[in-house]
Amino acid sequence: MRTTTTRTAIALATALTLALAACGTDSDPDTGDDAGSGEAQNLSLRVAASPVPHADILNFVQENLAEDAGLELTVEEFDDYVLPNTALQDGEVDANFFQHQPYLDDFNEKQGTTIVGLTDVHLEPLGLYSGSLDSIDDLGEGDTIAIPDDATNAGRALQLLAGHGLITLADGVGAEATLGDITDDGGITFNELEAATLPRVLDDVDAAVINGNYALEADLSPAEDSLALEEAEGNPYANFLAVKEGNEGDEAVAVLSDLLTSDEVRQFIEETYEGSVLPAF
Known part of the structure; x- marks a missing residue:
């Protein structure tokens, strides 16, 4: 009876040892199998x-x-x-x-x-586009230009127009320029509209300053169709x-x-x- 009990205890201990060893193999982060699965995840x-x-x-x-x-x-x-x-x-x-x-x-x-x-x-x-004019020189007194209505792109648009001599901005005004910073508008009227709508109003205004992604969506080529375009260097x-x-x-x-x-x-x-x-x- 004692011999049978001892053998049973040894068998159970051996089985437990093997089970623990198997669990250790599966969860050990240093094993090759686990590293492989990590790489494949x-x-x-x-x-x-x-x-x-x-x-x-x-x-x-x-x-x-x-x-x-x-x-x-x-x-x-x-x-x-x-x-x-x-x-x-x-x-x-x-x-x-x-x-x-x-x-x-x-x-x-x-x-x-x-x-x-x-x-x-x-x-x-950012570019200036027109559905009716062929040159930026054709823009002037009495014309209407649409620009984005969000603060940063509006300022960016005004800087583009000022850089091409259509308007004059107050000294020291940067990317935060607003319509209130225009000191000489050249007789131009401005409409501030949501940027995404600007390509759709080209037939209703003389020109519009349009973000590049919305120009592309409207099948406009900034490189070919714009009257004026931002410089890339230092932008x-x-x-x-x-x-x-x-x-x-x-x-x-x-x-x-x-x-x-x-x-x-x-x-x-x-x-x-x-x-x-x-x-x-």
């Missing part, structure tokens, strides 16, 4: 973006680069400049790609959001990938940042937009 990221060129660039990354980098990328398109930031702040998306630093600074201040820019990707030169309005503060070190965001500044994306921007959108890296 996909990261996921949901990004809000304007349709053109932001979503186009992201879709290029999703279709050509993301899988090999272990990134599952979902692109959500928005047609305005407010919802991509509120969606990010509220956690509906993980990042967004549509804006430049002056706009984000103004948005954060006014809305109380905590969004930070990370990676400069491209520049969309502070590069568009970037942005996240909510605290998520700057997110691994998936880091992977996407690297992909957005890759040689493949540079080539895609240069070949697709032919100077209407410029790489900013």
Whole structure:
């Protein structure tokens, strides 16, 4: 009886030892199997973006680069400049790609959001367009020009017009210029409208200052169709990938940042937009 009990105890002890060893093998972070599964694990990221060129660039990354980098990328398109930031702040998306630093600074201040820019990707030169005029020299007294109504792009538009001699701004006024800073309007009337609507009013005004992405969506070529266009050199309005503060070190965001500044994306921007959108890296 004692011999049988001893043998049973030994058998149970042996089985327990093997079971514990098996559990240790599965959970040990230093084993080769676990490291392999870690490397194969996909990261996921949901990004809000304007349709053109932001979503186009992201879709290029999703279709050509993301899988090999272990990134599952979902692109959500928005047609305005407010919802991509509120969606990010509220956690509906993980990042967004549509804006430049002056706009984000103004948005954060006014809305109380905590969004930070990370990676400069491209520049969309702001341009002056007309449905009826062939030259900027044809603009003058009695004409109407539509400009964006958000603070940063309005100031940017006024600087473009001042730089081409259509108006004069008060000394020292920078990107924050408003209509109240115009000291000589040259007899021109200004309509401030939501940026996304500006291409649709070209037949109702003499000219409009339109953001590059909305010009492209309207089949306007900034490089060919504009009466005046921002210079790229020294321009502070590069568009970037942005996240909510605290998520700057997110691994998936880091992977996407690297992909957005890759040689493949540079080539895609240069070949697709032919100077209407410029790489900013």
